[in-house]
Amino acid sequence: MKDNKVTNVVIAGLGGQGVLKASDILSRAIFDQGLDLKKSEIHGMSQRGGSVTSDVRFGKKVHSPMVPVGEADFVVVLAPEEVENARRYLRPTGVLITPDAVDGEALSNKRSINVALLGILSRHLEIPESVWRSAIRACLPEKLLEVNENAFTLGRGTS
Amino acid sequence: MNQSQRYLWSGDEAVARAARDAQVAWGVGYPGTPSTEILENLAALGGKARWSPNEKTALEVGLGAAFAGARALVTMKHVGLNVAADPLFTAAYTGVSGALVIVSADDPGMASSQNEQDNRHYAVAAGVPMLEPADSQEAYDFTLAALEISHRWHTPVLLRMTTRVCHSQTIVVPNRRIEPPPPADFQRDIQGRVMIPAYARPAHRRLRKKLTEIEAWNESSGPNEEHKGKPALGIITSGISYAHVAEVAPDASILKLGMTYPLPMERIRLFVGTVQRCVVIEEGDPYLVEAIRAAGIAVEGKPEMYRYGELSVERVRRILAGDTSPEPVPPRGKPPQLCQGCPHRTAFTVLNKLGCIVSGDIGCYTLGVLPPFEAMDTCVCMGASITVGLGLRHTLPAEQARRVVSVIGDSTFMHSGITGLVEMVYNPPPQGHVVLVLDNGTTAMTGLQEHPGTGRMLNHEPTGKVSIEALARSLGITNVRVLDPAADPAGFEEALRQALDAEKLTLLVARRPCLLAAGKIREYEKTAELQRSGCDCQAAGNDQVSAGGATQT
Ligand SMILES: Cc1ncc(C[n+]2csc(CCOP(=O)(O)OP(=O)(O)O)c2C)c(N)n1
Numbered sequence: 001m002k003d004n005k006v007t008n009v010v011i012a013g014l015g016g017q018g019v020l021k022a023s024d025i026l027s028r029a030i031f032d033q034g035l036d037l038k039k040s041e042i043h044g045m046s047q048r049g050g051s052v053t054s055d056v057r058f059g060k061k062v063h064s065p066m067v068p069v070g071e072a073d074f075v076v077v078l079a080p081e082e083v084e085n086a087r088r089y090l091r092p093t094g095v096l097i098t099p100d101a102v103d104g105e106a107l108s109n110k111r112s113i114n115v116a117l118l119g120i121l122s123r124h125l126e127i128p129e130s131v132w133r134s135a136i137r138a139c140l141p142e143k144l145l146e147v148n149e150n151a152f153t154l155g156r157g158t159s
Numbered sequence: 160m161n162q163s164q165r166y167l168w169s170g171d172e173a174v175a176r177a178a179r180d181a182q183v184a185w186g187v188g189y190p191g192t193p194s195t196e197i198l199e200n201l202a203a204l205g206g207k208a209r210w211s212p213n214e215k216t217a218l219e220v221g222l223g224a225a226f227a228g229a230r231a232l233v234t235m236k237h238v239g240l241n242v243a244a245d246p247l248f249t250a251a252y253t254g255v256s257g258a259l260v261i262v263s264a265d266d267p268g269m270a271s272s273q274n275e276q277d278n279r280h281y282a283v284a285a286g287v288p289m290l291e292p293a294d295s296q297e298a299y300d301f302t303l304a305a306l307e308i309s310h311r312w313h314t315p316v317l318l319r320m321t322t323r324v325c326h327s328q329t330i331v332v333p334n335r336r337i338e339p340p341p342p343a344d345f346q347r348d349i350q351g352r353v354m355i356p357a358y359a360r361p362a363h364r365r366l367r368k369k370l371t372e373i374e375a376w377n378e379s380s381g382p383n384e385e386h387k388g389k390p391a392l393g394i395i396t397s398g399i400s401y402a403h404v405a406e407v408a409p410d411a412s413i414l415k416l417g418m419t420y421p422l423p424m425e426r427i428r429l430f431v432g433t434v435q436r437c438v439v440i441e442e443g444d445p446y447l448v449e450a451i452r453a454a455g456i457a458v459e460g461k462p463e464m465y466r467y468g469e470l471s472v473e474r475v476r477r478i479l480a481g482d483t484s485p486e487p488v489p490p491r492g493k494p495p496q497l498c499q500g501c502p503h504r505t506a507f508t509v510l511n512k513l514g515c516i517v518s519g520d521i522g523c524y525t526l527g528v529l530p531p532f533e534a535m536d537t538c539v540c541m542g543a544s545i546t547v548g549l550g551l552r553h554t555l556p557a558e559q560a561r562r563v564v565s566v567i568g569d570s571t572f573m574h575s576g577i578t579g580l581v582e583m584v585y586n587p588p589p590q591g592h593v594v595l596v597l598d599n600g601t602t603a604m605t606g607l608q609e610h611p612g613t614g615r616m617l618n619h620e621p622t623g624k625v626s627i628e629a630l631a632r633s634l635g636i637t638n639v640r641v642l643d644p645a646a647d648p649a650g651f652e653e654a655l656r657q658a659l660d661a662e663k664l665t666l667l668v669a670r671r672p673c674l675l676a677a678g679k680i681r682e683y684e685k686t687a688e689l690q691r692s693g694c695d696c697q698a699a700g701n702d703q704v705s706a707g708g709a710t711q712t
Pocket residue numbers: 189190191192214236238239240242272273521522523524541567568569570571572599601602603604605673
């Protein structure tokens with residue numbers, strides 16, 4: 001039943017860090033691949049710095065929009081203080097991507113850490129780089145593009 | 160639109176698209192998580208969408224539009240329906256000539272609410288048909304279906320959504336179509352719409368007859384789906400719970416109910432007869448299970464512990480396994496707090512310092528209850544700050560009564576604070592009272608929406624503006640002051656101290672824009688200024704509501 005497998009990604013961080021923007025870009029890339037997907041988060045008070053998580057699930061057919069605890073294939077965490085909380089989503093074989101995975105010094109703008117971490121995630125997913133790049137362009141305004149494209153490149157390890 | 164085009168939409172966005180595609184003439188509501196994005200999306204799509212002062216006014220405007228033969232969509236969060244309950248119950252009697260769909264966005268788990276009431280009970284109590292979408296595709300399809308049902312049976316219809324359905328993005332192929340609406344036209348129907356007892360008595364009977372017809376339709380052609388699985392386990396479910404069930408029990412037989420009032424009880428009976436064990440899986444109150452059991456059908460429900468909070472894949476697994484062992488407690492996470500530099504901060508620092516008893520209200524400023532401020536003593540529902548504060552003032556011993564302050568936001572003031580002010584003038588406490596309006600120029604809590612006090616409509620274009628201070632003065636409150644606590648904390652402290660000592664009816668307005676809204680407000684004002692100087696704004700704004708409100712400044 002390999003082709004029925006659903007891939008689960010949880011992106012976690014604090015309000016204002018760009019958790020939802022990162023999951024928008026990821027969803028866009030998956031959507032453009034023609035897969036079924038569901039993206040879910042609780043928002044409403046996110047502007048005031050509280051914990052935020054966004055769940056993205058994709059595959060041939062996705063039912064529940066929420067990633068069950070212990071079943072995430074990937075957990076991407078934007079804030080160091082959220083790592084402990086977010087870790088519980090990970091399945092034993094899952095991949096945890098934390099903010100120290102990118103070299104902060106090499107980021108021209110610290111706020112693009114979300115997209116840099118997506119770059120790291122992209123190494124693990126079978127989505128062509130061109131699809132990622134057009135998803136970034138579709139989700140971000142013109143003036144933020146260059147900084148974020150560079151951040152993605154940094155994370156993905158391509159140039 | 161391409162017939163097989165697929166889109167990734169949230170449930171809220173899907174409702175807005177359906178409303179736009181169905182040429183809904185009026186979308187009207189009051190912001191409230193998780194419903195807010197419906198009207199914002201409708202406006203962005205070029206539909207007519209307006210914020211109203213509160214949910215009752217919104218529902219009544221929608222009802223008027225539907226009396227005129229138009230299609231109307233009214234949106235609110237679950238607690239909003241409490242405010243709109245009065246028109247709801249009697250609109251069920253009058254019915255409508257066009258169509259009236261009311262979205263109730265419930266919040267099981269209280270991601271952003273003060274309670275987790277289950278509004279399915281309203282459908283039963285008011286006698287209003289109810290549809291429950293499970294994902295964005297159904298949010299689109301059911302909005303159109305609700306408009307059709309509303310028109311066919313001349314009844315308001317409830318579209319009951321929940322946070323996960325409103326905010327999850329799922330794939331939608333919008334290929335359902337409905338007939339375009341006829342032009343609006345007034346047809347007199349005195350006995351149908353003037354609910355004096357003589358006309359309301361037959362209207363009640365008409366309502367019950369309609370519901371019987373709708374029930375029969377739901378039995379045969381309602382938006383309910385049956386998935387034939389193994390007969391060992393049958394599950395009856397609806398809304399988001401279906402998504403969890405489909406994942407947990409792919410082999411089970413599933414009856415997924417799309418229209419959950421009036422219920423298709425014969426269909427349910429037949430389904431239950433085909434399976435060996437039948438479990439009802441529903442979020443919130445045991446609404447379905449109790450109705451089904453009352454019809455004499457034997458089904459299992461969920462243990463009481465699962466009434467609280469959202470369901471999930473994990474919890475559905477536990478319910479099916481009959482597991483009532485304590486659930487793992489999720490880590491608390493970092494709570495939200497007032498932004499650094501939020502204008503509300505100074506107000507709460509001073510309220511705390513002066514030892515006030517704070518009758519609070521709902522908005523960003525409710526976060527004034529948390530450390531380091533801890534300057535709020537009550538918070539119940541929107542508007543209650545003023546009136547609960549008056550109750551405290553009337554009854555506490557004088558030395559405590561003197562310290563009571565009612566604290567309310569500007570949007571909340573417009574929503575339901577004004578009647579509280581009238582109560583204050585009508586029944587003044589012996590020691591007077593102090594109302595502090597935290598006017599940050601926006602509805603910040605729900606994501607920076609306009610309200611009547613901002614003088615801009617939902618789409619940020621200028622309209623009539625209601626002045627808080629002029630309104631208070633017009634009611635005969637003479638002690639009215641407007642201050643900026645952040646610019647002059649000492650001045651604000653002194654003003655509050657004086658107000659508490661004065662033993663009169665006092666209204667203080669702490670006015671300074673929300674940090675996140677300030678830049679946008681400046682932009683809207685600049686655009687409006689340009690429009691005023693560049694063209695005849697009366698002509699430019701001809702689709703605006705006429706400048707209303709008690710006062711204009
Ligand atoms: C009846 C009802 N409708 C809507 C809401 C959602 N809601 C909570 S507070 C609020 C308004 C907040 O605006 P304001 O009073 O201006 O305070 P701010 O958040 O700007 O500080 C809204 C719309 C609610 N809780 N109850």
